[in-house]
Amino acid sequence: METFLQFLFSGLTVGAVYAIVALGFTIIYNASDVINFAQGEFVMLGGMCTVFFSLWGLPLPVAAVAAVIVTSLIGVALNKLAIEPARGANVVTLIIITIGASIFLRGLAQVVFDKQFHRLPSFSGDAPIDVLGATLTPQSLWVMGGAAVIVVVLWYFFTRTTFGKSILATSHNRLAARLVGINVELVLLTSFALSAAIGALAGILVTPITLTSFDAGTMLALKGFAAAILGGMGNPLGAVVGGLLVGIAEAMGAGYLSSEYKDAVAFVIILGVLFVLPSGLFGRRGTERV
Amino acid sequence: MSAWLMQPRTGGLLLLAAVMVAIYLAAPNNFYLDVAIQIGLNAMVVVGLNLLIGYAGQISLGHAGFFGLGAYASAVLPVHLGVPPLAAPFVGMLVVGLLAFLVARPVLRLKGHYLAMATLGLGLLVFMLLTNESQFTGGPDGMAVERLRIFGERISGKDWWYLITCVMLLLSVWLTLNLIDSPTGRALRALHDSQIAAQVAGVDVARFKVIAFVYSAMLASLAGSMSALYSGFVTPDKAGFLHSIELVIMVVLGGMGSTFGGIIGAAVLTSLPQFLTVFAEYEHMILGAILMAVMIFLRRGLLPAILDALRRRRLS
Amino acid sequence: MSLMTFLKATAATSALVAVAAFATGLTAGEAAAQIRIGSVLSITGPASFLGDPEDKTLRMYVDRINAEGGVNGEQLELIVYDSEGDANKARTLATRLIEDDEIVAMVGGSTTGTTMAMVPLFEDAEIPFISLAGGIVIIEPVNPFVFKTPHTDRMACEKVFEDMQARGLSRVGLISGTGGFGKSMRGQCLNVAEAYGIEIVADETYGPRDTDMTPQLTNIRNAQGLQAVLNPGFGQGPAIVTKNFAQLGIEVPLYQSHGVASKSFIELAGAAAEGVRLPASALLVANQLPDDDPQKQVVVDYKTAFEAEWNRPVSTFGGHAYDGLMILVDAMRRAGSADPVAIRDAIEETTGFMGTAGEVNMSPDDHMGLDLTAFRMLEIRDGDWTIVQ
Numbered sequence: 001m002e003t004f005l006q007f008l009f010s011g012l013t014v015g016a017v018y019a020i021v022a023l024g025f026t027i028i029y030n031a032s033d034v035i036n037f038a039q040g041e042f043v044m045l046g047g048m049c050t051v052f053f054s055l056w057g058l059p060l061p062v063a064a065v066a067a068v069i070v071t072s073l074i075g076v077a078l079n080k081l082a083i084e085p086a087r088g089a090n091v092v093t094l095i096i097i098t099i100g101a102s103i104f105l106r107g108l109a110q111v112v113f114d115k116q117f118h119r120l121p122s123f124s125g126d127a128p129i130d131v132l133g134a135t136l137t138p139q140s141l142w143v144m145g146g147a148a149v150i151v152v153v154l155w156y157f158f159t160r161t162t163f164g165k166s167i168l169a170t171s172h173n174r175l176a177a178r179l180v181g182i183n184v185e186l187v188l189l190t191s192f193a194l195s196a197a198i199g200a201l202a203g204i205l206v207t208p209i210t211l212t213s214f215d216a217g218t219m220l221a222l223k224g225f226a227a228a229i230l231g232g233m234g235n236p237l238g239a240v241v242g243g244l245l246v247g248i249a250e251a252m253g254a255g256y257l258s259s260e261y262k263d264a265v266a267f268v269i270i271l272g273v274l275f276v277l278p279s280g281l282f283g284r285r286g287t288e289r290v
Numbered sequence: 291m292s293a294w295l296m297q298p299r300t301g302g303l304l305l306l307a308a309v310m311v312a313i314y315l316a317a318p319n320n321f322y323l324d325v326a327i328q329i330g331l332n333a334m335v336v337v338g339l340n341l342l343i344g345y346a347g348q349i350s351l352g353h354a355g356f357f358g359l360g361a362y363a364s365a366v367l368p369v370h371l372g373v374p375p376l377a378a379p380f381v382g383m384l385v386v387g388l389l390a391f392l393v394a395r396p397v398l399r400l401k402g403h404y405l406a407m408a409t410l411g412l413g414l415l416v417f418m419l420l421t422n423e424s425q426f427t428g429g430p431d432g433m434a435v436e437r438l439r440i441f442g443e444r445i446s447g448k449d450w451w452y453l454i455t456c457v458m459l460l461l462s463v464w465l466t467l468n469l470i471d472s473p474t475g476r477a478l479r480a481l482h483d484s485q486i487a488a489q490v491a492g493v494d495v496a497r498f499k500v501i502a503f504v505y506s507a508m509l510a511s512l513a514g515s516m517s518a519l520y521s522g523f524v525t526p527d528k529a530g531f532l533h534s535i536e537l538v539i540m541v542v543l544g545g546m547g548s549t550f551g552g553i554i555g556a557a558v559l560t561s562l563p564q565f566l567t568v569f570a571e572y573e574h575m576i577l578g579a580i581l582m583a584v585m586i587f588l589r590r591g592l593l594p595a596i597l598d599a600l601r602r603r604r605l606s
Numbered sequence: 607m608s609l610m611t612f613l614k615a616t617a618a619t620s621a622l623v624a625v626a627a628f629a630t631g632l633t634a635g636e637a638a639a640q641i642r643i644g645s646v647l648s649i650t651g652p653a654s655f656l657g658d659p660e661d662k663t664l665r666m667y668v669d670r671i672n673a674e675g676g677v678n679g680e681q682l683e684l685i686v687y688d689s690e691g692d693a694n695k696a697r698t699l700a701t702r703l704i705e706d707d708e709i710v711a712m713v714g715g716s717t718t719g720t721t722m723a724m725v726p727l728f729e730d731a732e733i734p735f736i737s738l739a740g741g742i743v744i745i746e747p748v749n750p751f752v753f754k755t756p757h758t759d760r761m762a763c764e765k766v767f768e769d770m771q772a773r774g775l776s777r778v779g780l781i782s783g784t785g786g787f788g789k790s791m792r793g794q795c796l797n798v799a800e801a802y803g804i805e806i807v808a809d810e811t812y813g814p815r816d817t818d819m820t821p822q823l824t825n826i827r828n829a830q831g832l833q834a835v836l837n838p839g840f841g842q843g844p845a846i847v848t849k850n851f852a853q854l855g856i857e858v859p860l861y862q863s864h865g866v867a868s869k870s871f872i873e874l875a876g877a878a879a880e881g882v883r884l885p886a887s888a889l890l891v892a893n894q895l896p897d898d899d900p901q902k903q904v905v906v907d908y909k910t911a912f913e914a915e916w917n918r919p920v921s922t923f924g925g926h927a928y929d930g931l932m933i934l935v936d937a938m939r940r941a942g943s944a945d946p947v948a949i950r951d952a953i954e955e956t957t958g959f960m961g962t963a964g965e966v967n968m969s970p971d972d973h974m975g976l977d978l979t980a981f982r983m984l985e986i987r988d989g990d991w992t993i994v995q
Contacts, residue, residue: 003824006854010820017817035403082582089589091402092349096542097585099535104578111571115654117842119874126877128853137853209849210817211842211874215651219815222410222531229407255821259811260422260784267411274408275396283404321705324698424789431719431741431786432693434726522726525693525719563695564702567687574650 002133007255008248009131013140013209015247016147017043020202021224022231022239023154024195030171030234031191034083034094038102040221041109042196045071046203047212048109051118060121068200074105075196076189084188102217109214122208139208146205150198151240158236167191171234223266230270232283241281245269299467302550303460310456323448325561327520330455331513333556334462336540337549338509341466343538344547345479346502348398349406351534352413356507358420358529359386360514365435365524366426375436379515383508390507394500413534420526432525435518451520458516459553462509466549469505474498479547510537543584545591554593640683641676641944643668643934644703645714646724647738651691652785652814652841655868656716659912659924660738661686664713666915667931677938685709689720696720697727704731710944713930715739716923719786725752734950736930738923740864741790745973753953753973755929755963756922757887757981759791759838760798762864765885765981766836767795767802769994775833775859779808779826781819781847783839787865791838807832812843819843820850827856834858840865845874852878859883864981868921872989883994885981889925889962890991904960925962933959933966 021039028036049067054060082097089097123142128135157164170177170187178184203212210216227246231238246266253265273281317323335357342348363382367373373381397408420427427433469475477498518524527533536559544555562580566573588595645664648657668684676682685707689696696715703709704727711734715721718741725744728735728751735752737744742758770778778799782792788811799806808829810822826835835858837847844866851860860882862871867886872879888895892905908928909920936959937952938944956975959966964980983994 003828006824007821010818014818035406082586086586086589089585090542090546092343092538092542092546093585093589095406096539097582099539100578100581100585102578103574103581107572107574107576107578110650111575115650115658116870117655117845117874119845119876121876126849126852128855135853135855206817209846211845213842216815226407226411229404233403251818251821254812255825259822261418263813264415264418267414271408271411274400274404278400278404280404319705321702324701324705328698421784424793429786429789430784431717431722431743431790434722521694521697521723523693523697523723525723527692527694564698567699570688573688 003255005132005134007251009134009136009140010255011248011251012244013143013247014250015244016144017202017206017210017220017243018223018227018246019240019243020147020150020198021220022227022243023150023236024199025224025228026234026236026239027154027191027195027198029228031167031188032079032083033091034098035091035225035233036078036195037095037098037221037225038078038105038217039195039199039224040217040219041102041105042071042075042199042217043203043206043220044109044212044214044217045074045105045196046200047120047207047216048113048118048203048214049200050204050207051120051212052113054120064204067204068197071200071203072193072197075192075199078196079188079192083192102221106214106217113214115214117211117213118207119211120204120207137209139205143205143209146201150201151236154194154198154236163190226266226270230273230280232280234284235280235282238280238282299471303464303467306463306550306553307456307460310460314452320448323452325564327448327451327455328517329557329560330452330459331517331520332537332540332560333553334455334459334513334516335506335510335537336544336552336556337459337462337466338506339537340541340544340546340549340552341469342502342506343541344545344552345470345475346499348499348503349402349538350409350503350506351406351531351538352409352411352416353506353510353537354531354533355413355416355529356386356390356510357514357517357533357537358416358524358526359389360511361518361524361528362420362427362514363511364515364518365433368436370426375438375519379512379519382515383511386511387504387508390504391500394503395496398496398499398503410531410534413529414531417526417529417531420529427524427526430526432523432527434523435521437522438519455516455520458512463549463553470549474501539581543581543591545593545595548591548593551591551593555591558592640681641678641938642683642685642707642709644700644707644709644712645684645686646689646696646699646703646712646720647686647714648691648716648720649686649688651689653691653717655841655870655921656738656923657688657691659868659921660714660716660927662916663912663924663927664931666911667928671935677935678942678944680944682935686714689716691717691720693719693723697723700724700727704728704733709733710946711934711938711949712736713738713927713934717786718744718790721754725749728752731946732950733946734934734953736934736953738926738930740787742794743790748971748973751950753933753968755926755933755961755966755974757864757885757963757976758794758974759787759863760794761976761978761981762791762838762885763795763798764802765978765983766861766863766883767799767804768978769883769885769983770804770834770861771802773834773859776803777805777807777829777831777833779810779829779832779835780806781808781810781812781822781826781835781837781839783814783841783843784811785814785839785841787863788839788843791863791865795836795838812839812847814841814843816843817846818850819847820854823847823850823854823856827854832856832858834861836861836863838863838865842874845871845879848875848882849878864922867984868923869919870921872986872991879986879989881986883983883985886984886991887922887925887963887980888982889920889922890984891982891993892920894991894993901960901962901964905962908962922962929961929963929966932961 024039050063053063122139124138166182227242231242249266253262360382364378367378368375540555545551672681687699713736715737718739721737721739737754740756782788808826862884888901889905892909895902912920941948941952956968966975968975984991
């Protein structure tokens with residue numbers, strides 16, 4: 001039982017990060033139909049900026065806030081400089097633009113920062129907490145709690161505020177949204193900023209556990225994308241469930257099956273789900289327009 | 291005869307062959323031939339993948355998996371199963387073709403990003419298999435491949451491999467162009483425009499998607515085998531996610547739906563890192579910026595953009 | 607589209623590609639009154655913590671050697687390319703060094719994978735290649751043109767097991783990275799375990815980018831009669847393993863490999879690193895060596911020079927590059943020539959060379975020339991290395 005619980009904690013911590021990355025994919029996808037493969041770089045930037053801002057003398061909380069702001073600005077710049085000019089391009093072309101952006105950001109981080117691994121101190125110590133025989137670090141609680149807060153705030157924003165609702169409306173029908181007077185440019189800009197900001201937040205929360213480096217984003221983008229697809233692209237609930245499922249599948253796979261094939265476990269599950277439900281667990285089942 | 295020559299297809303093939311000869315004559319040393327051979331091998335994969343992406347409209351982020359399987363076929367089969375080295379690439383190609391055929395129907399039922407995810411997952415499974423089964427594959431550090439012998443002669447020189455690569459690339463292009471020009475190819479083009487419209491018009495959509503998928507997988511496998519035999523070793527990296535992405539970028543960069551464009555895409559993306567070595571640390575930033583710029587400003591790809599520019603100049 | 611437009615277009619593009627392709631040739635066309643040595647390193651990518659200090663070391667010492675008058679009256683020219691840890695890139699870049707840059711010798715190859723990909727090229731071209739990677743396959747069987755400077759992974763296993771034996775520990779759990787380094791060392795450890803009376807009671811792995819190893823460590827903790835844990839691997843993985851190990855409160859000694867022998871490991875793992883042991887070269891404990899230690903001079907000099915120039919703590923990996931370059935320069939001086947085959951012969955005759963990894967005595971059957979005494983067993987105490995007596 002405690003062994004199972006230990007695997008579960010591991011899966012939930014890792015899964016919470018995947019969930020936030022998947023949410024980042026979802027927000028941008030809903031606003032612009034773009035799959036943003038630079039999403040993992042937002043997470044990397046959150047962690048790396050915090051590390052270096054504090055090395056350059058800022059107190060840690062200030063460094064963290066500054067990192068979130070800088071990353072959001074980079075998200076906005078990505079939209080303005082790369083996505084908007086390519087509006088109307090083929091889906092595959094757009095994917096390659098975001099891959100180009102991800103290579104660019106990784107290169108930038110390597111030049112501005114460095115190529116080493118870095119850590120941040122845990123927010124509230126390293127003394128493990130004992131839960132029914134399994135142990136949990138306080139930082140894991142920060143990660144899971146942070147993810148939960150992000151989900152609740154996003155839910156409130158998208159369903160209870162006028163501006164949030166106008167973003168949702170745009171995702172359903174851009175032309176109609178424009179007709180009812182929604183500023184579509186502002187919606188796009190907000191989506192990229194928001195997506196970059198939560199990515200950066202995830203990066204800051206998780207760096208004390210996972211460490212970070214300029215190329216930490218690639219794997220996260222891959223897993224986050226897998227999670228978003230598993231849940232059904234475009235569905236925020238699906239993104240969260242998908243993220244947690246992928247994380248838990250990996251931990252259980254490593255614990256009970258084979259640590260060499262733990263990533264395979266997650267992908268086999270995703271393939272299995274897609275063969276049965278071609279739009280993921282909670283995806284829209286629409287008909288194609290001719 | 292002259293009518294045959296005037297077909298763009300034949301003209302293109304002849305021009306491609308001429309470029310190949312010119313590169314061989316102009317190459318100052320073997321390093322240039324080495325890069326040219328790698329361009330040729332990548333181009334073989336891209337030509338097939340272009341049929342799938344550009345004509346059938348189906349994205350695949352897992353074709354490096356097929357490339358890797360082909361590469362390991364020529365490495366593993368002779369050592370562990372006693373298959374003659376010369377036959378191994380073809381055995382590998384058949385096995386990969388069969389595998390692709392088996393997964394094609396369930397995978398190609400998926401659309402857009404879901405298809406991307408499924409092919410990505412398949413590629414990753416191949417990658418993990420090659421990395422973890424080290425008793426056969428040598429693990430992450432890879433394994434050596436026996437050099438190919440024809441009539442007892444060791445085929446290891448760059449000249450030989452340049453010739454083999456050129457011939458195989460020309461053959462692949464010729465075969466692909468014929469496929470595109472056949473009724474199947476026309477159906478495929480219809481497919482890219484609109485699946486449902488094609489279906490309504492009586493095209494067996496699923497069948498043609500499967501053909502394109504299997505064909506491109508087999509071509510990737512063959513190129514993989516050749517690459518392994520040429521370099522004398524294989525590593526799982528060649529089956530990895532990043533290589534899959536590179537292949538798709540080559541297709542899109544050159545121009546989706548343009549067979550010769552794909553070759554240009556392969557040439558540019560394969561040789562670009564060699565130029566960028568002078569920028570040292572800035573290499574990745576510049577590579578990323580070039581990718582973004584080309585895709586934003588020439589979103590249909592290099593070859594179509596160049597053709598447009600030429601046509602406009604002639605009109606003015 | 608008419609045939610003509612098509613032909614023009616294809617011609618234009620291919621001309622463009624061709625021109626671009628040959629433009630690179632121009633950069634390499636300078637006067638050859640210099641001795642050219644080449645290097646392919648994993649400066650970026652997952653093994654950048656190897657390639658980065660190696661690159662810095664080579665550049666720094668080539669400048670110094672040139673400032674002091676060069677080798678045999680000629681200046682050295684160093685050409686470094688970044689393989690990003692990718693074996694296929696490494697191979698192309700090695701072709702470039704051999705064919706286009708026309709180097710006389712190579713010091714490089716940060717990882718075993720990239721090294722093995724390049725070996726056949728140097729063998730065919732008959733150019734000496736001093737590798738900086740650990741895998742034993744590089745020198746076993748001996749390849750006439752291939753040498754290496756670091757200790758092998760088998761020696762690391764032997765050193766660790768020797769120490770376990772002395773402490774009376776025999777039931778060992780393995781947790782290895784699935785990268786080339788971890789996988790290769792795991793294999794070597796399994797091979798030599800029996801000779802030291804070690805029983806492997808758990809055998810787990812983790813991927814190169816994994817961020818949480820508690821499931822694997824939980825399984826190891828649950829193994830019957832566990833007495834010690836060994837973690838072959840490099841990069842950020844071992845730091846995470848060390849932290850997870852502390853989180854789970856596993857009470858047995860933890861051993862790391864020489865793959866984490868740099869100060870950054872202690873920084874990354876933090877307090878969890880206390881008490882961790884690992885085999886490493888004397889370089890990490892340069893200032894703690896007794897004054898009569900024959901290695902003291904070399905390691906203190908290198909450490910001081912590197913830290914003054916780059917303002918960051920020295921790692922053993924940069925030391926491997928130092929050893930490789932110095933062995934090469936020494937061989938070129940003894941050979942009195944820059945002919946690749948003459949250099950190769952001289953490298954093979956290297957004896958009594960004192961490097962950061964230990965005393966090097968090469969022979970036709972031994973292209974590394976190090977023995978177990980060159981390894982020190984270190985323990986991390988109060989956030990610093992100490993020598994286990």
